[in-house]
Amino acid sequence: MLRNFLSKLGHWLLQRIRLIPDKDRKNTKWFMLSFYITSLFVAIIYAIGNPTGVSLFAHVTNIGKLVLLHGITYCIWTLIISAILSFLYIPFPRLLLSSFSYLMFASVIVFIIEDSGVVFAFTFGISYSLLCLLFTLLLLLLFKKRFIMNLVIFSLLIVSSYLVFEHFGNALFTRDVPAMADMNLEQLNVENPGEEGNYSYTFLTYGSGTDKHRSEFGQNVNIITPTVDASHFITRWKDKREEFWGFNQSQLPINGRVWLPDGEGPFPVILIVHGNHTMEDFSTSGYDYLGEQLASRGFITISVDEDFINYSNVSGIPNNNYELRTWILLKHLVQLKDLNETIGNPLYEKVDLTNVGLVGHSRGGQAVAMAADYKRFFDDEPWFNQLQDIQIKGIVALAPTDKSLDGKRAWLSNVSYFVIQGAQDADINTFQGDRQYYRTSVSNDTFKASLYIAGANHSQFNTEWGSMDTSLPEGLILNQMQTIEPEEQRQLAKVNISAFFERTLHGQMIYEEFFRNYQHGISWLPDTIIVTKYENSTYFPLIEFDNNKPVMAKGISTNEDGFSEVNIFTPKDRRNNNRTVDASHLKWKSTAEYTIKLEEFDKNRLENKENLMLTMANFTGEDNRIPEIQILLETTDGIKVDLPLSAFLPFPPVITSDFTHFGWFDSIFREGKYENSWEAVFQSFEIPLDAFEKKNAKFDRNKLKRISLQFDRPSGEVLLEGIGLSR
Structure with missing residues (x-):
């Protein structure tokens, strides 16, 4: 009896499997192809946004793995779901429904993995899938007859729709606000700080000389610097991170990209430190535009490499990350002091360490404030006495974080502070640097100022970070229509940062008038709305x-x-x-x-x-x-x-x-x-x-x-x- 039952069951299962496509029509194959392609697009975008290596081969391999996994999953999912529908005698196109359900699943799950929010993931995933369904249906209807004419009409509809939406989106940012004050304030009788200065300069690098991925810190480095040991407070350094870089937390390199003005010196020195970004997508060269600009105006400018402590999709992020960023920055200052005193290197007696400026972006913006208040965050270490003669006179924070570390935040005094924040910043979307502004006390020759820019986002301050403030696929959801052009955002940075350091490091007091009232330099600025604050010690x-x-x-x-x-x-x-x-x-x-x-x-x-x-x-x-x-x-x-x-x-x-x-x-x-x-x-x-x-x-x-x-x-x-x- 059991044998007879199993025989009938097997016969029934085979019959239902053979009847899977029974309710599907000839156009089902086009729907299935469309759903495969659109879900493949989701997989590829996810792979691009989550790199596992630096080389082209690593990127291609990563994408290839996702494409293969997607293809296998698509086939298995479609077969299993369509079989279940057949077993349940569902009288609908089973292959179409099962392939469509895979598209919905893939579209939803990728945003759940990205922590985009469950409600959003389902809302977007279902909407995206329905649009793909309607789009495929529209194509089939359009191309059924009169192929060429319909293709032209369809293309014109797509182009015109884009132009309408682009115009509408840009109109969202248009505001009827006067750019100029009613009273014509006198423009400052000084050169535009956003323009190139009169100094020629030399580009060079210092570093370990052993970097596996960047020749400027590897075989082509100009100055070899010793590594530093952070193992006493950095305990999380995964094997994959060590494999990628070739070192662990006990051998951290002191790498820097340097723009050195030509001349006898010594010159004021400005260190720029980036924030957290995908480790495999290097950040350090993203401030070359600032390095070149500031060096042409007589400042030694150094972009500090901290790529090796950034977040990785493979190896996570080291512990005490905020403290580590500050610690490495301080180590750079100590290293510069040694180089300034060591005969035989290009920086010998070139660096004025009584005239130091710091620029930080994102987590780097918090790190530069912590560096000026380092005793609050670190116990005395043997090398701290080397910092006593180093005078930090000006700090610039670009869209900084302001995270409390064991209940502590930086409090600044005897240093000028300037913070820049974009209103369109989708990463740090609150004005966190404003808190540091109020935790800065001004006295004697110092002042503090802030700049809030309509249309400026987070990433465009760094040329390597692109225009999206989140990685793919989330970046595709962000509105770019209200974002100002990258060149305009970086021009605002150049004008304000140069003016700030002309005042704080070169002592050109006239540039402080620009921070008192930006109308004195309105001709230097791109056409966007800005909001500013200023306070000096006489207030x-x-x-x-x-x-x-x-x-x-x-x-x-x-x-x-x-x-x-x-x-x-x-x-x-x-x-x-x-x-x-x-x-x-x-x-x-x-x-x-x-x-x-x-x-x-x-x-x-x-x-x-x-x-x-x-x-x-x-x-x-x-x-x-x-x-x-x-x-x-x-x-x-x-x-x-x-x-x-x-x-x-x-x-x-x-x-x-x-x-x-x-x-x-x-x-x-x-x-x-x-x-x-x-x-x-x-x-x-x-x-x-x-x-x-x-x-x-x-x-x-x-x-x-x-x-x-x-x-x-x-x-x-x-x-x-x-x-x-x-x-």
Whole structure:
């Protein structure tokens, strides 16, 4: 009986297997081919975005493995699912459905692996699969008859659709905002810092001389440097990483790309350190444009190699990665000191180590701040005494991280700090460097500044990182239409970084005016919206806000008139993290006035103060209204003078960003990382008091009695962070 049952079962199974294609039509083969190709595309994109080696052979091998695995999986999946459908007597095209289900599975699973978010993975995977189905159906209908004519029509539809969408996408970034202040501010009478300087320079490298993948640190290196041992705090260094590089954490190389100005020297030195990126996709040469620019202006510039501690799809990332980046950077400074004192190498007596600047990108941006505050993060080591004579005078952070390490973050003093952040940054999509700005105290000759750029992303500061802020396939989901051109983003970096170091390392004080008010160098900048902050050691706050209450200088009082809402709170960034400082939320539906009264204020504090300083942010959200503000100053003898704030600097709009195409997936992609399209970004306004004296010769700043901000636009809302005086 059992034998008879098994015989019937076997016969039934074979019959159902033979009937698998029974419900499929002749066009099924075209659908299956389409689903195979579109799922193959997903596999290839995933392989490209997750390299396992450096060479072309390694890339081809990696892609080949995925293609082979995809082909085998596609065939097995299709056969098994179609057989199950046949066994269940499902009266639908079984091969078509099973191959379609594989396309959905592949499209979903690849984004789940990439941690793009489960909801997004299913939403995108199913949508992509349905589009492929409809696209294939459309092609079959188009090419069934009149092949050539339909091909032309179809091509025209594709091209015109692209042009329409491209125009619409670019229109998202267009804003009706004046670039210039109403008052024509005098342009600085200095050369454009973004242009090449007068120094010729020599390119050279220093390093271990044994690098397996980069000849400039291997056989073609100019200066051999000893390796360093980090094994006392780096314990995770996988065998695959050692196999790739040929060394472990006890033999880390000190490699650098150097641009050396021609001349006797010594020259100020600037070290640039990259951030975390795929290890096999080298980052160090991505700042050559900065190295060449700065060297032409008389700075020794060095791009520090830390590729060997970056993340790898094969070997992960070493532990204590943030500390290790800083530790290696400090080791470079020690090595430069040795080279500067050693006869017989190109850097002998060329390096002015009392005049050091640091530039860091991403995790490197945090590393440079930590390097200036290294004693907070490291115990005394024997070589730390060699750092005592090295003076770091300026730090630039490009889209930096600000991760707490064992509850510690860098606090800076006696050093100038400048941070740049892009509004379109899909990697570090909150203004994290703004926190370091507030953890920097300025004194004597130092200042701090920030620059927030509409349309700038994360990767384009490094020429080797491409234009996408995430690796494939996620990078294809990101919106590129609001991103400014790479050349424009790097030009903004060159102008600002060069100006910063001309001021901090060359002592050309005039360039500080550019950071006070970028209108002084507006002709140097590409056409995009920027938001800036600035503060020097002469700043005296009249009113600030902390712990949900105002903090006022002695003798100061305030009055708010006409506002529908006034409340002090801690603004949040895009990820709903609290900002470092509080602000007063001012909302009005008709005209309103915010007044600071100085009747009992010590007028001696007004001596030598030349500027009124305001720090505010637009808070109107996506409706993007621009407040119109009049500044009214009144003296004790009754003289009143008013000027529009826009005479000095345009009030920036709320800068919104769609991180995915047209913002369709912002709320679900990467677990809602991009759900909030904007965050409050504060602009500092420096208002020269002599402008009021020029308007009315009777105005005496030393008799200042009242400062009023008059909000004239019918409705709006701003955040007020502080009002003060400076020189």
